[in-house]
Amino acid sequence: MSMLFSTFDLPSPKGPLTLANRVVIAPMCQYSAMDGQATDWHLMHWGNLLNSGAAMVTLEATAISSEGRITPGCLGLWDETTQDALATHLHKARSLAPHTPVCIQLGHAGRKASSATPWNGGKLLSPDVGGWQTLAPSAISHTPHEPAPLALDEAGLAKVKADFVASAVRAQHIGIEAIELHGAHGYLLHQFLSPLSNHRTDAYGGSFENRIRFPLEVFKAVRQAYQGVLGMRISATDWSTEGLTGEESAEFAVRLKDAGANFIHVSTGGVDHAQKIALSPGYQVPFAKQVKDKSGLATTAVGLITDAKQAEDIVARGDADLIALARAVLFNPRWVWSAAAQLGGHVKSSRQYWRCLPKEAAHIFESSTNAQR
Numbered sequence: 001m002s003m004l005f006s007t008f009d010l011p012s013p014k015g016p017l018t019l020a021n022r023v024v025i026a027p028m029c030q031y032s033a034m035d036g037q038a039t040d041w042h043l044m045h046w047g048n049l050l051n052s053g054a055a056m057v058t059l060e061a062t063a064i065s066s067e068g069r070i071t072p073g074c075l076g077l078w079d080e081t082t083q084d085a086l087a088t089h090l091h092k093a094r095s096l097a098p099h100t101p102v103c104i105q106l107g108h109a110g111r112k113a114s115s116a117t118p119w120n121g122g123k124l125l126s127p128d129v130g131g132w133q134t135l136a137p138s139a140i141s142h143t144p145h146e147p148a149p150l151a152l153d154e155a156g157l158a159k160v161k162a163d164f165v166a167s168a169v170r171a172q173h174i175g176i177e178a179i180e181l182h183g184a185h186g187y188l189l190h191q192f193l194s195p196l197s198n199h200r201t202d203a204y205g206g207s208f209e210n211r212i213r214f215p216l217e218v219f220k221a222v223r224q225a226y227q228g229v230l231g232m233r234i235s236a237t238d239w240s241t242e243g244l245t246g247e248e249s250a251e252f253a254v255r256l257k258d259a260g261a262n263f264i265h266v267s268t269g270g271v272d273h274a275q276k277i278a279l280s281p282g283y284q285v286p287f288a289k290q291v292k293d294k295s296g297l298a299t300t301a302v303g304l305i306t307d308a309k310q311a312e313d314i315v316a317r318g319d320a321d322l323i324a325l326a327r328a329v330l331f332n333p334r335w336v337w338s339a340a341a342q343l344g345g346h347v348k349s350s351r352q353y354w355r356c357l358p359k360e361a362a363h364i365f366e367s368s369t370n371a372q373r
Helices: 040-050 082-093 154-174 186-191 211-224 246-258 285-295 308-317 328-329 337-345 368-372
Strands: 007-011 016-021 024-027 055-062 102-107 178-183 229-235 263-267 296-299 322-326
Touching: 007 102, 007 263, 040 055, 040 082, 055 178, 082 154, 102 308, 178 186, 178 211, 186 211, 211 229, 211 246, 229 246, 246 285, 263 285, 285 296, 296 308, 296 328, 308 322, 308 337, 308 368, 328 337
Parallel strands: 024 055, 024 322, 055 102, 102 178, 178 229, 229 263, 263 296, 296 322
Antiparallel strands: 007 016
């Protein structure tokens, strides 16, 4: 039997969330919100992902505050207006697809906020063109050519923590089954973790213990408020000799587990504009294995995993428990169906698609009788 198409239980305070297989959709920014509010683009996008056959869909990086957005087009969950827009579009998308658990990634962009969309250059926006004051652990800009962010003071730290909690409560009210806190890719929580971006001299900077303090405080506060599956996405290495290391990230995962984490999603990079990444198929999987082996947390691997057999082997070896797809599933929305056909697995499908399969893939839908009608 295919390991990739075996079930997997994610624990939570209110009981396990059973995933139908080991493939999940990673969060992918769409930069298509209006003042943080979900739009019809999200309805179409989420409906497509929920019909992909993946066991869980993670919504894109969703800002906990307006100043926490990466770009003016980023999705938000910071007030009743953004909550209502997200709930309306998500509930409609879920009504048009097989039941699939939904995870939302909550984050704050820190010094990488106030940026233009990628198709508009991605550079930091000045206030005269719609930009805003950025915030960070320390007044250190992401690149030498950008203005420095404002270092968060005690009141600022308290607000960020409260905003994470408030957004988590809103997600719970909407009926979202899982939350992934964004501690990767150079955004605010990662900025605290990395010695490259965190030069604080108080209790939140300097040593490893101090650098993990604020991310752990945020996680614990959210854990207390949210009863669903809760985890964090991390960048296990900064790809820099002076940056965060795999060993530190593995130890951080242990602390997250002790704080009530149910999973960890292992990526890399994003905090250092001069990073040197050695790209190759599955290049981040060794970091996922390192974190999994040290912490024992349910672990998601991601990054240039594009082949079904490759994904199967990662899970079968025990290097990770779950495989996250991003660009691969945008290019091929039926990647999971194809993998099921190749590996002998089964997927859920809307009945409108039951008659679409070629004979060699007729077994993949959970009800083969229905598929043939």
